[in-house]
Amino acid sequence: MIEIVKLSKTFGTRTLWSDVTRSVSRGEMVALVGPSGSGKSTLLNCIGLLDKPSSGQILYEGKDITGFGPRESRLFRRDVLGYLFQNYALIENADVAANLKVAAAPRRSLRDRSDAAVAEALGRVGLAGRQTEKVHRLSGGEQQRVALARLLVKQPSLVLADEPTGALDHDNATVVVDILREMSEAGCAVVIATHDDRVRDRCDSVFAFQNEAMAA
Numbered sequence: 001m002i003e004i005v006k007l008s009k010t011f012g013t014r015t016l017w018s019d020v021t022r023s024v025s026r027g028e029m030v031a032l033v034g035p036s037g038s039g040k041s042t043l044l045n046c047i048g049l050l051d052k053p054s055s056g057q058i059l060y061e062g063k064d065i066t067g068f069g070p071r072e073s074r075l076f077r078r079d080v081l082g083y084l085f086q087n088y089a090l091i092e093n094a095d096v097a098a099n100l101k102v103a104a105a106p107r108r109s110l111r112d113r114s115d116a117a118v119a120e121a122l123g124r125v126g127l128a129g130r131q132t133e134k135v136h137r138l139s140g141g142e143q144q145r146v147a148l149a150r151l152l153v154k155q156p157s158l159v160l161a162d163e164p165t166g167a168l169d170h171d172n173a174t175v176v177v178d179i180l181r182e183m184s185e186a187g188c189a190v191v192i193a194t195h196d197d198r199v200r201d202r203c204d205s206v207f208a209f210q211n212e213a214m215a216a
């Protein structure tokens, strides 16, 4: 699904990583591991079109996404991509349902059944019936589960997760990884930057970053 071909990233004279060549298949869950500052988030951001590599290609279904213009980038973000961040990236003043409906709004096929999809997703993350609660009143673990439910509503085919369990206790971290695992088993490609060995051990494969280079 995603093929990363000879990808490099430099900042001025500093090479963060170079000649990275990897692929991620549908249904595969991959851990990006390595020391702080080795460039895990930067690679996720390049795949998620939040940053640009200095050279190389990232192919999605054969198309080089690094050359996407604004329209193709918007459609890729809307129709393909789901992001999960350590800090949840929710609309804090809105209620839970509104945060989830944001994920369904751009696509008519999802919008038409968004109430049912929201209820189902909240049930799957253990937050059944919590639609009307304001996000800022929820605990960190609950907020990350809302972010996960938002992914379930959106049904992306590629999930990029940046330290998704970094701020969570063991039980909440387990829920997050269980759901990501379920999404991958349903055919989604999942890429997770993580320092958490338990998350790494639940993945199908591991990309290990070193400082200034990425090794197998």
Ligand SMILES: Nc1ncnc2c1ncn2[C@@H]1O[C@H](COP(=O)(O)OP(=O)(O)OP(=O)(O)O)[C@@H](O)[C@H]1O
Pocket (backbone or CB within 6 Å): 011, 016, 034, 035, 036, 037, 038, 039, 040, 041, 042, 043, 193
């Ligand atoms: N726009 C930029 N200009 C210069 N340096 C940058 C820029 N963006 C990122 N960096 C540097 O690239 C390095 C890699 O950062 P990145 O966040 O990708 O690492 P990471 O492996 O995800 O780290 P952590 O595990 O701590 O989250 C850092 O040293 C960071 O300061």
